[in-house]
Amino acid sequence: MAIxxxxxxxxxxxxVISAIMVVLSKSPVHSVLWLIAVFFAISGHYVLLNAxxxxxxxxxxxxxxxxxxxxxxxxxxxxxxxxxxxxxxWMKLTxxxxxxxxxIILISLVRQATEIKGKIAVTKTGDIGLIKVLGKExxxxxxxxxxxxxxxxxxxxxxxxxIGKKD
Amino acid sequence: xxxxxxxxxxxxxxxxxxxxSTWATIIEMLIVGLLVIGLFAMLGLILVLMExxxxxxxxxxxxxxRVGFKGSxxxxxxxxxxxxxxxxxxxxxxxxxxxxxxxxxMCAAMLILAPIAFAKNFxxxxxxxxxxxxxxxxxxxxxxxxxxxxxxxxxxxxxxAMRSGAQIVSYELSAGFSVLCIVILTGSLQIxxxxxxxxxxxxxxKGHIPAIISFIIFIIAVTAETNRAPFDLAExxxxxxxxxxxxxxxxxxxxxxxxxxxxxxxxCAIGAILFFGGWMPLHIGNWQGFNQVMDYIPSSLxxxxxxxxxxFLIMWFRWTFPRLRVDQLxxxxxxxxxxxxxVNLLLMTVVAIMGWHF
Numbered sequence: 001m002a003i004x005x006x007x008x009x010x011x012x013x014x015x016v017i018s019a020i021m022v023v024l025s026k027s028p029v030h031s032v033l034w035l036i037a038v039f040f041a042i043s044g045h046y047v048l049l050n051a052x053x054x055x056x057x058x059x060x061x062x063x064x065x066x067x068x069x070x071x072x073x074x075x076x077x078x079x080x081x082x083x084x085x086x087x088x089x090w091m092k093l094t095x096x097x098x099x100x101x102x103x104i105i106l107i108s109l110v111r112q113a114t115e116i117k118g119k120i121a122v123t124k125t126g127d128i129g130l131i132k133v134l135g136k137e138x139x140x141x142x143x144x145x146x147x148x149x150x151x152x153x154x155x156x157x158x159x160x161x162x163i164g165k166k167d
Numbered sequence: 168x169x170x171x172x173x174x175x176x177x178x179x180x181x182x183x184x185x186x187x188s189t190w191a192t193i194i195e196m197l198i199v200g201l202l203v204i205g206l207f208a209m210l211g212l213i214l215v216l217m218e219x220x221x222x223x224x225x226x227x228x229x230x231x232x233r234v235g236f237k238g239s240x241x242x243x244x245x246x247x248x249x250x251x252x253x254x255x256x257x258x259x260x261x262x263x264x265x266x267x268x269x270x271x272x273m274c275a276a277m278l279i280l281a282p283i284a285f286a287k288n289f290x291x292x293x294x295x296x297x298x299x300x301x302x303x304x305x306x307x308x309x310x311x312x313x314x315x316x317x318x319x320x321x322x323x324x325x326x327x328a329m330r331s332g333a334q335i336v337s338y339e340l341s342a343g344f345s346v347l348c349i350v351i352l353t354g355s356l357q358i359x360x361x362x363x364x365x366x367x368x369x370x371x372x373k374g375h376i377p378a379i380i381s382f383i384i385f386i387i388a389v390t391a392e393t394n395r396a397p398f399d400l401a402e403x404x405x406x407x408x409x410x411x412x413x414x415x416x417x418x419x420x421x422x423x424x425x426x427x428x429x430x431x432x433x434x435c436a437i438g439a440i441l442f443f444g445g446w447m448p449l450h451i452g453n454w455q456g457f458n459q460v461m462d463y464i465p466s467s468l469x470x471x472x473x474x475x476x477x478x479f480l481i482m483w484f485r486w487t488f489p490r491l492r493v494d495q496l497x498x499x500x501x502x503x504x505x506x507x508x509x510v511n512l513l514l515m516t517v518v519a520i521m522g523w524h525f
Binding site: 003027029030033036052053056057059060063064065067068071072075076130131157160161164165 | 304
């Protein structure tokens with residue numbers, strides 16, 4: 001077995017186990033930490049596909065920013081066993097049924113998708129995820145949505161400053 | 168001439184001649200890992216002693232001078248004491264996370280070392296998005312700090328972790344913007360490209376006023392990111408005992424302590440690479456004679472000198488400025504540094520487009 005294959009199986013197992021642990025762990029803080037592990041495993045997959053830029057952005061945005069925000073909120077709320085809301089049996093049952101429905105839809109979609117059928121991911125080669133290619137693509141084919149979203153982010157940043165200035 | 172580049176090349180050739188390429192890679196990985204751990208131990212010993220000596224110099228004291236020659240073995244004695252101490256885990260703490268947190272912080276500090284060029288062609292991983300990689304990994308240490316604060320089951324720890332997290336997350340913005348200024352000048356995120364672009368002068372001279380402004384913003388932001396005075400609210404002794412590592416003792420405390428000093432080294436190394444040319448000797452334009460004289464000084468020595476110069480600067484801050492309040496800290500970032508760095512980024516873009524940098 002090639003070394004790429006070993007890493008692939010290791011990362012996949014890590015991602016799946018961590019994702020299951022996100023759902024199973026009792027403490028919400030543990031769930032968030034497991035979710036961070038999932039993001040790291042997925043970033044590892046991106047690196048295997050030679051998409052280093054996407055891997056790093058995944059870490060910056062999800063593991064670095066959003067999950068830290070989640071951790072902040074959860075730690076400040078001081079959730080523990082006494083304050084844990086008790087859901088009744090019907091709530092749990094409906095949750096399971098709706099989740100299962102979503103799973104069936106996703107599986108059927110993947111099975112029907114002819115575009116990805118029989119295609120093998122190319123590891124270590126290909127340059128679609130490199131910053132040069134991605135930048136050119138973003139600034140030629142998708143320049144309008146990209147600029148609009150950057151204006152959105154800039155306005156969010158200025159909004160934070162404005163809220164900070166208001167006393 | 169004996170340089171780090173020839174040594175690594177010789178080892179690589181020797182390994183590839185004697186064992187298969189897969190095993191050569193694995194052995195090289197092991198060697199790199201050992202070197203990184205060795206560097207960490209050395210940095211811990213040197214920087215802690217340096218901090219105490221610098222603080223003594225600032226306050227007109229002698230500093231540690233009993234163990235070894237002029238106190239040079241003081242940190243070794245301290246480490247020995249910490250190793251012998253008991254590592255307590257408080258009752259009611261989340262045991263797993265409590266024990267995991269110091270290692271997460273250490274791993275984050277170790278991972279950042281990968282793209283840093285210590286000398287000419289002496290680099291662990293020359294990734295094509297080096298600068299972005301550094302900023303991504305440095306945001307991971309926040310998770311370790313929050314983990315430590317929460318798992319300790321102590322209000323001081325939690326408050327310290329919160330403050331530290333808020334500080335790191337907000338000052339990362341300014342640090343990112345000042346790094347972006349240099350990326351605009353270079354047109355590349357790769358560390359080796361950034362260093363090679365400073366062949367005819369360091370960026371702090373080449374980029375005129377915007378580069379100087381971004382250097383000042385960078386040094387303020389990284390001082391805050393490493394949680395050092397005047398931004399050491401996260402471990403303000405008078406308010407929070409010791410912040411997020413209040414409950415830690417023995418070797419686990421030592422790991423946090425070590426990670427702090429390694430982080431200082433790392434951010435200073437990044438500052439040296441971005442603004443002072445990393446291992447690049449002091450070159451002035453096309454003065455061939457002067458440049459060749461400077462090339463005789465080995466590149467690793469240049470790098471070490473620049474990094475320790477910046478470390479001295481950061482230590483100087485610590486012992487001369489009083490601690491900020493939380494509101495002052497956040498005001499400084501969101502009201503002054505962030506708008507300033509946005510304007511500075513525009514200025515730098517104008518400089519780069521007009522070709523005013525030489």
